Amino acid sequence: MRLLPWNGPDGKPCYLSTDEGGGYxxxxADDMEAAQLDTAEELLRHTNELLNGSAEVTAGELRFCVHRLREALRDMLRIVESRGGRAT
Structure with a gap:
């Protein structure tokens, strides 16, 4: 069973019974996971720029950044779980 990168309508995890054949x-799910990984990388770059920049960062900007980092981390952990604990 493969853990999919989205929840069902009831908010519970969705699983796919697959034979590794690469169905639709x-x-x-592969495409969505790739997009989530790309988003996490982009967010890390943005966070680095935000924290290392010369401009003053507001509390609102930091709060927004922390929320997005939390979402990206949640997605990454789900991907790792879906891959059986493998990060790659």
Whole structure:
């Protein structure tokens, strides 16, 4: 069973029974995971610029950044769980 990168309508995790054949839902999940990984990388770059920049950062900007980092970390942990604990 593969843990999909989205929840069902009831908020519970969704699983896909797959034979590693690469069906439509499996490819959709792969694409979504790739997008989540890209978003996390982009967010890390933005956070680095925000924290190392010369401009003063407001509390609101930091709060927004922390919320996005939390979402990215949640997505990353779900991907790791989906891959059986493998990060790559």
């Amino acid at each position: 839902l499996s490819r959709l």
